[in-house]
Amino acid sequence: MHNKHIQCIKATIITIIVAFIFAGIVCLIMQIAFGQTIWGAISLMNRISLDVSGKQEIETVYNPDKKRLENYPEYGTKYATIQIESINVDLPVYFGDTLEILKYGIGHSAGSYFPGEGGSIVYMGHNNVRTFRRLGEVKQGDIIKVITSYGEYNYEVYDTKIIGKTEKDKLPIQKEREILMVYTCYPFTSYGNAPSRCVVYAERVD
């Protein structure tokens, strides 16, 4: 009886090995026939996974020889402060221009250059009281200060304009001169969806 029991166990182990072989054959067939599809699907799943844990903030560094930043701020993060003394503005500037960002301060258009890079910089903010309600009072000669994590930059206002909300050509992106364009919705006390934008143009002076 004991011998039969041992024989049984040995036979069962062999049977289990056969089952593993069956499984192995299927895995091999799947890898050969569908391997690319399966790993492609896994890769796709991981591309839609956003690991925000343990991310370290990378310091933004300015390279004066190349006149550009070495590490750009992460989208949605605060990287500067804008000060306009003439209208008592002192607000945080975030990289990015989504409506979610504008709830917290001034947005930096992702398609424009950064202070110090020698090109067009576009900032925007709401026309509410705590943001740019008084932007229309800014006049020629006023100084706009942008204090970034990598340096301080001053811009002197040379023009202000009212443009249509779709007139993107009035906010040209170029890299010959360092121009700061700050805009908000206009009229300042309109109700609903404002049809125009008030833009302040300033050129770097230091």
Place this chain on the structure above:
Amino acid sequence: MKKIVTYGISFILMISILANIGLGILKNTILKKEYIMQKMEENNYYENVKENIQSGFENYIQQSGLPEEVIEELFTVEDIKQDTEIMLNNIYTNENTVIDVEKIKTKLREKIYDALADVRLMADDEKSIEEFIEIIGSTYQNEIEHSQWLSMLNGQIYEVNDKLNKVQIYIYALPIILLVLIFICNIKNLGELIKQIGISVLGASILIIIAILIVRINVDIKNILILNEATSIVIRNTIYEILNNLTGISIGMGIVAVILCYLGNFVKINKK
């Protein structure tokens, strides 16, 4: 020769068992509207979406010159549930109903004009206000429908279910046919029959465990982000639940299979 045929049938039986389990899992989870709605309820989907929508409204109120109260209490969680069910019906039952946001827009319009009762509005103001109301209506609609993406799914799950319904009878019947064939091949050897069933079931459970391990190790499930956090939470927890169910099924199958293998061998050895 008979042994080769028996093992061959056993191999196909293993695959058919997998197909049945896969079909059963799909039809009772992802392909079932009621299951998805239950998961949404369990994961506070509707409350989370309400917060998203309200946050979306707040994106526009700051620059509108309107008091913030006008965007409050424009809809309830019940409204979101009903509208989400419309969206799911479009995906699962091939309907093509559009979510009606007129109720929200009408309520918003009343609140705005109440708030501005003492203000003399020009024609431009009224036009801007109407644009604002349209934007708020669209914000609500887009947050429910995610129309850009989910419209691609409209009717798709219905079609998948339809096709599966046509083939499921064959998938269900196949293991029975294969069992009959193994029985015929081993008509005088009950132990071999039991052993072969054990091999197929064990092979299927091993494959399920391998698949679960591949998914758990290689896919970053906890950080999946699709559309918004509310949807992602439902998707993540649904995936976890399916994986946990499959783990339980495969362990149970494995135990039963090992017993069948032992039993089959026991019958064979005792017969000698």
